[in-house]
Amino acid sequence: MNLGLACIGVIGVALLVALPATLDLYELLQITLYAILGILALSLAFIWGYGGILCFGHSAFFGLGAYAYAVAVINLGESTLPLLIAIALPAALAAGLGYFMFYARISDVYVGVITLTVALILYNCINSTAGPEYHIGEALLGGFNGIPNIPSLNIPFRPDAQLEPEAMFVLSMGLLLLTYFGLTALLATRFGRVLVAIRENEQRVEFLGYDARLHKLVAFAIGGGLAGLAGCLFAAWGNYVSPTAFSVVQSAQIIIWLMVGGAGTLIGPVIGCFAISWLTLKIGTQQFVNANVVLGAILLVFVLLVPKGIVPLLSERLGSWLLSHRRLTQLPRNAATQESKA
Amino acid sequence: MEYAIVVGVEFVYAIATLALISLGLAIVFGMMRIINLAHGEFMVMGSYAATVAVHHGVNVWISILIVPPIVVGLIGMVVERLLVRHLYGRMVETMLATWGLSLFVVGLLTTVFGDTTEGVPTPLRGIAVGAYQVSGYSLFVIGLTVVTMLGMYALLRSTRFGLLARGTMQNADMAAALGTDTSKVYAVTFTLGAALAGFAGGVLAPVSGVFPSIGGSYIGRAFITVIGGGAAPLFGTASASTLFGIINQIATFASNPVYGEVALLLAAIVLIRAMPQGITGRFFRGRL
Numbered sequence: 001m002n003l004g005l006a007c008i009g010v011i012g013v014a015l016l017v018a019l020p021a022t023l024d025l026y027e028l029l030q031i032t033l034y035a036i037l038g039i040l041a042l043s044l045a046f047i048w049g050y051g052g053i054l055c056f057g058h059s060a061f062f063g064l065g066a067y068a069y070a071v072a073v074i075n076l077g078e079s080t081l082p083l084l085i086a087i088a089l090p091a092a093l094a095a096g097l098g099y100f101m102f103y104a105r106i107s108d109v110y111v112g113v114i115t116l117t118v119a120l121i122l123y124n125c126i127n128s129t130a131g132p133e134y135h136i137g138e139a140l141l142g143g144f145n146g147i148p149n150i151p152s153l154n155i156p157f158r159p160d161a162q163l164e165p166e167a168m169f170v171l172s173m174g175l176l177l178l179t180y181f182g183l184t185a186l187l188a189t190r191f192g193r194v195l196v197a198i199r200e201n202e203q204r205v206e207f208l209g210y211d212a213r214l215h216k217l218v219a220f221a222i223g224g225g226l227a228g229l230a231g232c233l234f235a236a237w238g239n240y241v242s243p244t245a246f247s248v249v250q251s252a253q254i255i256i257w258l259m260v261g262g263a264g265t266l267i268g269p270v271i272g273c274f275a276i277s278w279l280t281l282k283i284g285t286q287q288f289v290n291a292n293v294v295l296g297a298i299l300l301v302f303v304l305l306v307p308k309g310i311v312p313l314l315s316e317r318l319g320s321w322l323l324s325h326r327r328l329t330q331l332p333r334n335a336a337t338q339e340s341k342a
Numbered sequence: 343m344e345y346a347i348v349v350g351v352e353f354v355y356a357i358a359t360l361a362l363i364s365l366g367l368a369i370v371f372g373m374m375r376i377i378n379l380a381h382g383e384f385m386v387m388g389s390y391a392a393t394v395a396v397h398h399g400v401n402v403w404i405s406i407l408i409v410p411p412i413v414v415g416l417i418g419m420v421v422e423r424l425l426v427r428h429l430y431g432r433m434v435e436t437m438l439a440t441w442g443l444s445l446f447v448v449g450l451l452t453t454v455f456g457d458t459t460e461g462v463p464t465p466l467r468g469i470a471v472g473a474y475q476v477s478g479y480s481l482f483v484i485g486l487t488v489v490t491m492l493g494m495y496a497l498l499r500s501t502r503f504g505l506l507a508r509g510t511m512q513n514a515d516m517a518a519a520l521g522t523d524t525s526k527v528y529a530v531t532f533t534l535g536a537a538l539a540g541f542a543g544g545v546l547a548p549v550s551g552v553f554p555s556i557g558g559s560y561i562g563r564a565f566i567t568v569i570g571g572g573a574a575p576l577f578g579t580a581s582a583s584t585l586f587g588i589i590n591q592i593a594t595f596a597s598n599p600v601y602g603e604v605a606l607l608l609a610a611i612v613l614i615r616a617m618p619q620g621i622t623g624r625f626f627r628g629r630l
Contacts (some may be wrong), residue, residue, distance in 0.1 A: 104615045109375070112377070117566055296442045296444070299438060
C-alpha cells in the first residue's frame with residue numbers, strides 16, 4: 001500500500017512539473033478541469049466510500065461553493081477571503097444538514113433522498129433568480145443564465161496578480177494531490193479508523209463508546225467543504241457558473257465516478273472521474289448519442305454487473321493472483337489462513 | 343366568501359396534486375422499501391404517452407386517463423423484470439440503478455422528442471364563482487385524486503391481491519412460508535406503482551408543459567411527501583400531502599412558488615428530525 005502511495009505521489013508530482021511544459025494551452029485547461037473535478041470525486045469518495053454516508057445530492061455543496069465564490073469575489077474584488085467562504089459555507093450546510101439527518105438516526109435510503117432533494121431544490125431556487133431584483137451585493141444571480149465574468153483566483157491579497165492558466169493548473173493539481181494525501185492521512189488517524197468502523201457496523205461502534213453521530217457529522221462537513229473547494233476552483237477556472245452546477249445530472253456524475261472507479265478506494269473515484277469526464281467531453285462533440293443516455297447506461301451496467309468498481313476488482317484479481325503464486329512457493333501456512341478467512 | 347372559496351380550492355388542489363404525484367412512489371416504497379428514483383421519468387413518460395395519443399386523434403379523456411397508466415405500467419413491468427428484480431434487498435443499489443434508468447430515459451426522450459415543450463389542451467373550462475373563476479380542471483384533479491386514493495384503499499383492503507400484498511409488506515418471509523409468491527407480489531406492486539406514476543403524468547399533462555426534464559420538478563416534492571409520510575402508503579401520503587400542501591401554499595402565497603418549495607423542504611427536514619419514521623411511524627401505526 002505504501003508502495004502504491006509512493007507511486008501515486010511520484011506520478012502526481014511528475015505530472016505537475018511536466019505537463020505545463022509539454023501541453024498546449026487548450027489541453028492544459030482541460031487537464032486543470034479534470035484535476036478540479038478530481039477533488040470533487042475525492043470529497044464524495046471520503047464520505048461515501050469511507051464514511052458510509054450515501055450523499056445523493058453532492059452537487060449541492062459543489063454548486064454552493066461555486067456560487068459563494070462568485071458572489072463573494074465580485075463583491076470583494078479579491079479572492080483570498082472568497083476562497084475561504086466557498087469552503088466554509090458548504091461545510092456549514094453539510095454540518096447543519098448532518099445534524100438533522102444523523103441525530104435523527106435515519107436510514108441510508110432517507111439520507112440519500114434528503115440530500116438529493118436538497119440539491120434539487122437549490123437548483124430550482126437558483127434557476128428562478130433571473131432578473132435584476134435578485135442580487136447579493138453587487139453580484140447578479142442571473143437565474144438560468146448563471147454568473148459570467150467571475151474574476152480568477154489571485155495571489156493572496158494582491159487583487160491585480162491574477163493566476164495565469166499555468167499557475168491555475170499547478171494550484172489545482174497541487175490541491176488534488178494535497179487532498180488525496182490529506183484524506184489518506186486522515187483515514188489513518190483514530191478519527192478515520194472510527195469512521196470506517198461506523199461504516200462497517202454503527203451499532204457496535206456505539207457500544208464501544210464512540211459517538212457515531214458526531215463522527216459522521218464531522219466527516220460530512222469535511223466532504224462538503226472539499227466539494228465547496230472544488231466548486232470554487234471550478235468557478236474561478238471557467239470564470240462562469242450556472243445552475244447546472246447544482247443539477248441532478250451533476251450529482252449523478254459524481255456518483256458514477258465512484259461506481260466506475262470503486263467506492264471503497266480514494267484513487268478509484270479519481271480515475272473514474274478522469275475517464276468519465278473525458279468521455280462526456282467526447283460525447284459532447286457529436287450529435288448522435290445524448291450524454292444522459294450514455295451516463296445512465298454506464299451507471300446501470302456498473303450497478304448490475306460491476307458493483308465494486310474497476311479498481312477494487314483489478315486489485316482483487318491481482319491480489320489473488322499474487323497470493324496463489326506465493327502459496328505455491330513460500331508461505332503455505334499464511335495462505336491457508338487467508339483462505340479460511342475468505 | 344367567494345374569495346375564500348377560490349383560495350380554499352387552491353389549497354385543496356395543492357394537496358391533491360401532491361398526493362397524486364406521490365402515490366405511486368409511496369406504494370412501491372411502503373410495500374418494497376424501495377425508492378424509485380425514476381419515478382419522475384415514469385410520470386414524464388405518462389405525459390408523453392398522453393401527448394402522442396392526443397396528437398394521433400385519440401379522444402382527450404382516453405388519452406390522459408387510460409393510455410398513460412397502461413403504457414407506463416407495461417414499461418414498469420419490464421423494468422421490474424430486467425432491473426429491480428435482481429437487486430431485491432439491496433436498497434441502495436436499487437436506488438442507483440433506477441437513477442441510471444432515470445438519466446437514460448431523460449436522454450432517450452430528448453433524442454426522440456427533442457428538447458422542446460409539448461402540450462395537451464385542457465379539456466375543461468373555468469367555473470365562475472361570483473366575481474372570480476375556478477379552474478374546472480383543478481376541481482376534476484381533486485375529485486380524481488380522492489377517487490384514486492379510495493380505489494387503492496379498496497384494492498389493498500378487500501381484494502385477494504390486497505391481502506397478499508399487505509401480508510408481504512408486514513412479513514415477507516412469513517408470507518412466503520405460507521405459500522405466497524412474494525416475487526410475484528413485488529412485480530405486481532411495482533407495475534402498479536409505475537401505472538400510478540404514468541396516470542399522474544397523464545392527468546397533469548394539460549396543466550404543466552411536457553418536456554423531457556420536467557420529471558425533476560415533480561420528484562423533489564414526491565420524495566418529501568413519501569419520506570414525511572413514512573411507511574404506510576395511503577395514510578402516509580394523505581397526511582403528509584395535507585401537511586406539506588398547506589405549508590407549500592402558505593409560503594407560495596407569502597412569496598413565490600420557489601420559496602414554497604424551499605419551505606416544504608425545511609418543514610420536511612425538521613419533521614424527519616422529530617419523527618425519523620415519518621408521520622405514520624408515530625401516528626396511524628399499522629394502517630395502510
